[in-house]
Amino acid sequence: MDILRFATAGSVDDGKSTLIGRLLFDSKAIFEDQLEAVERTSRDRGTEYTDLSLLTDGLRAEREQGITIDVAYRYFATPRRKFIIADTPGHIQYTRNMVTGASTADLAIILIDARKGVLEQSRRHAFLATLLRVPHLVLAVNKMDLVDYSEERFEEIREEFTAFASKLNATDLTFVPISALHGDNVVARSENMPWYGGSSLLHHLENVHIASDRNLVDVRFPVQYVIRPHSATSQELHDYRGYAGQVAGGVLKAGDEVMHLPSGLTTTIKAIDTFEGRVEEAFSPMSVTLRLDDDIDISRGDMICRPNNQPKAAQEIEAMICWMADGLKLQPRTKLVIKHTTRTARALVRDLHYRLDVNTLHRDETATSLGLNEIGRVSLRTTQPLFVDEYARNRLTGGFILIDEATNGTVGAGMIIDSH
Amino acid sequence: MLQRDYTTSQLDVLEAEAIHIMREVAAEFERPCLLFSGGKDSIVMLRVAEKAFWPAPIPFPLMHVDTGHNFPEVIEFRDRRVAELGVRLVVASVQASIDTGRVVEQTGRRASRNRLQTTTLLDGIEDNRFDAVFGGGRRDEEKARAKERVFSFRDEFGQWDPKNQRPELWNLYNTRIRTGEHIRVFPLSNWTELDVWHYIRREGVEIPSIYYAHTRKVFERDGMLLADATVVQRGDDEPVFEAMVRYRTVGDMTCTGAVESTATTVDQIIDEIAATRITERGATRADDRASEAAMEDRKKEGYF
Numbered sequence: 001m002d003i004l005r006f007a008t009a010g011s012v013d014d015g016k017s018t019l020i021g022r023l024l025f026d027s028k029a030i031f032e033d034q035l036e037a038v039e040r041t042s043r044d045r046g047t048e049y050t051d052l053s054l055l056t057d058g059l060r061a062e063r064e065q066g067i068t069i070d071v072a073y074r075y076f077a078t079p080r081r082k083f084i085i086a087d088t089p090g091h092i093q094y095t096r097n098m099v100t101g102a103s104t105a106d107l108a109i110i111l112i113d114a115r116k117g118v119l120e121q122s123r124r125h126a127f128l129a130t131l132l133r134v135p136h137l138v139l140a141v142n143k144m145d146l147v148d149y150s151e152e153r154f155e156e157i158r159e160e161f162t163a164f165a166s167k168l169n170a171t172d173l174t175f176v177p178i179s180a181l182h183g184d185n186v187v188a189r190s191e192n193m194p195w196y197g198g199s200s201l202l203h204h205l206e207n208v209h210i211a212s213d214r215n216l217v218d219v220r221f222p223v224q225y226v227i228r229p230h231s232a233t234s235q236e237l238h239d240y241r242g243y244a245g246q247v248a249g250g251v252l253k254a255g256d257e258v259m260h261l262p263s264g265l266t267t268t269i270k271a272i273d274t275f276e277g278r279v280e281e282a283f284s285p286m287s288v289t290l291r292l293d294d295d296i297d298i299s300r301g302d303m304i305c306r307p308n309n310q311p312k313a314a315q316e317i318e319a320m321i322c323w324m325a326d327g328l329k330l331q332p333r334t335k336l337v338i339k340h341t342t343r344t345a346r347a348l349v350r351d352l353h354y355r356l357d358v359n360t361l362h363r364d365e366t367a368t369s370l371g372l373n374e375i376g377r378v379s380l381r382t383t384q385p386l387f388v389d390e391y392a393r394n395r396l397t398g399g400f401i402l403i404d405e406a407t408n409g410t411v412g413a414g415m416i417i418d419s420h
Numbered sequence: 421m422l423q424r425d426y427t428t429s430q431l432d433v434l435e436a437e438a439i440h441i442m443r444e445v446a447a448e449f450e451r452p453c454l455l456f457s458g459g460k461d462s463i464v465m466l467r468v469a470e471k472a473f474w475p476a477p478i479p480f481p482l483m484h485v486d487t488g489h490n491f492p493e494v495i496e497f498r499d500r501r502v503a504e505l506g507v508r509l510v511v512a513s514v515q516a517s518i519d520t521g522r523v524v525e526q527t528g529r530r531a532s533r534n535r536l537q538t539t540t541l542l543d544g545i546e547d548n549r550f551d552a553v554f555g556g557g558r559r560d561e562e563k564a565r566a567k568e569r570v571f572s573f574r575d576e577f578g579q580w581d582p583k584n585q586r587p588e589l590w591n592l593y594n595t596r597i598r599t600g601e602h603i604r605v606f607p608l609s610n611w612t613e614l615d616v617w618h619y620i621r622r623e624g625v626e627i628p629s630i631y632y633a634h635t636r637k638v639f640e641r642d643g644m645l646l647a648d649a650t651v652v653q654r655g656d657d658e659p660v661f662e663a664m665v666r667y668r669t670v671g672d673m674t675c676t677g678a679v680e681s682t683a684t685t686v687d688q689i690i691d692e693i694a695a696t697r698i699t700e701r702g703a704t705r706a707d708d709r710a711s712e713a714a715m716e717d718r719k720k721e722g723y724f
């Protein structure tokens with residue numbers, strides 16, 4: 001059994017909470033006491049049916065206002081897979097939440113109300129999912145019961161969305177007509193839509209192939225922590241020096257020639273250690289400890305790669321940035337802390353090339369700053385070299401966060417386009 | 421030739437993520453500690469910590485918030501595990517908080533030290549100047565937890581502000597704080613109760629005996645089975661009887677209920693849980709039943 005992480009996006013009332021409630025309910029991830037609490041609340045509010053959407057509305061303020069306003073994580077499992085849902089709100093003022101949820105997602109479900117069709121917000125959700133390089137997109141055309149389960153309507157929406165998505169370089173796009181409320185095509189194929197030849201939504205989630213979405217080509221091992229037992233009693237442990245970290249790309253093998261950055265020195269992997277013993281190879285997302293043949297001065301924030309396949313050591317970075325701060329704005333000369341893999345440095349905003357309208361994808365080159373939830377293309381200069389790849393090539397070595405030194409808040413997320 | 425597809429099992433992915441989180445804390449904080457109650461989640465956390473730094477010892481102490489109303493089996497287990505690993509244990513005692521007047525003990529039959537623990541916990545963090553505190557909380561436990569970050573910021577009063585949380589992207593964690601503030605870190609955020617049990621089975625780690633079905637003198641209150649013990653005040657209208665029970669969580673004896681069970685092995689426990697339809701908190705924690713927002717309120721004050 002493996003894990004699929006997916007994000008859900010939809011505008012208010014498209015049926016996102018109902019869909020999640022149904023997935024949890026039908027996969028038996030909902031417990032009786034949770035269901036009773038929801039039934040009680042539904043009754044108190046005078047709702048006739050059990051409002052499954054209440055299952056996923058977490059915090060009190062949200063319950064009171066009846067809306068989802070932060071990323072919430074939910075869990076369910078089928079015999080085939082464990083699922084982690086990043087349930088993200090759909091309003092434009094919560095763009096940062098959707099960006100957050102999409103950052104770790106293998107797949108994104110975008111909900112569309114069959115009656116309303118492709119709206120501005122549907123395009124925005126699809127754009128954000130592709131900006132964050134979520135490898136698989138599912139367009140769930142919901143409320144099919146309200147359009148008489150019409151094949152024609154579904155096809156119309158599919159065509160319109162496909163035309164738009166071709167501009168986004170979305171990789172894998174799947175359309176499923178559903179009724180979250182009645183369960184059509186959610187877990188099982190619906191008899192109400194015999195014309196639909198694809199799989200149910202859950203079947204798709206269980207079977208979509210994600211193993212090759214990771215980068216298994218470019219060896220990237222950001223050194224996270226140096227393990228030195230300093231044992232006085234055991235000679236072997238006394239000299240032990242291991243570099244611990246989580247593999248961010250490629251496949252490392254004992255005996256491989258590797259290069260250390262920033263020094264540029266090469267050596268070979270003596271052993272790949274885990275608590276269980278040595279392993280022959282390591283790949284993402286394994287957390288392992290490397291021992292190397294030569295004594296090189298290596299510390300946290302350094303990178304291990306292959307001599308013939310290195311990330312760029314860059315201090316000039318071009319990136320798309322999603323700004324997440326309430327008060328502070330991003331503008332030329334803003335100084336920030338940047339955290340990229342295990343390395344932290346300072347960054348200076350050199351230039352804002354344009355601000356992107358996330359609804360129309362229009363580039364505003366006259367923009368002078370980015371405010372909360374705005375996205376733009378930015379040039380940064382960092383105080384130290386970072387070892388980077390393009391985000392499109394590797395999400396783990398191409399993504400970074402920005403921190404405001406005054407408040408210590410996380411104020412931005414960046415995706416590297418280019419660097420030197 | 422068959423192409424390898426490099427799949428990783430769900431437990432391996434969860435473990436690798438938890439190890440990454442622990443190493444991040446060890447690398448970026450000066451004085452971390454791990455909250456260890458002797459319960460299954462903290463046992464799993466401790467196991468992950470053992471793996472994350474091996475062959476070096478765990479580079480931070482453990483802290484137990486001792487209500488004085490613990491199950492003796494759990495305290496015995498705690499001390500044995502600490503000795504095996506050679507780690508330092510800090511005990512923050514609710515009794516001491518009561519004795520020094522930091523908190524006032526509730527009275528009456530339903531008196532519980534559960535809420536008092538928050539003060540003791542925060543005092544323990546402050547006295548030891550801990551800047552990062554590992555907790556075993558999981559997002560599947562409770563609604564308010566579902567939105568909590570892996571690195572959850574606490575102000576100088578130990579409070580959690582659910583409306584003002586730091587966005588958390590990829591595997592990049594913001595660890596910056598000012599003096600007096602701290603971060604609660606939840607390495608098991610993405611684990612479910614079943615994942616925890618599958619991991620316990622896979623690792624073959626020991627757990628306190630009260631997790632297995634055993635015969636115990638209990639009485640019924642609010643549909644829960646509470647242990648008959650000196651620290652638990654029982655009324656005459658609450659008759660004691662013997663039952664075959666086990667615990668799904670281990671907490672304060674006064675508010676942690678047992679469930680009837682015949683499961684005497686981890687396999688049987690897993691079968692039972694897979695078939696149960698009530699969350700572990702709903703089944704056995706009087707503290708969470710108080711109101712729908714009970715957990716959220718306690719968490720804001722600084723609770724685990």
Ligand SMILES: Nc1nc2c(ncn2[C@@H]2O[C@H](COP(=O)(O)OP(=O)(O)O)[C@@H](O)[C@H]2O)c(=O)[nH]1
Binds near residue numbers: 015053142143146179
């Ligand atoms: N007829 C019909 N109504 C639906 C369907 N899915 C959701 N709804 C209703 O649409 C409304 C909004 O759903 P909700 O899940 O709260 O939307 P959210 O705001 O996207 O989370 C509720 O009244 C649901 O009962 C569907 O497939 N068919």
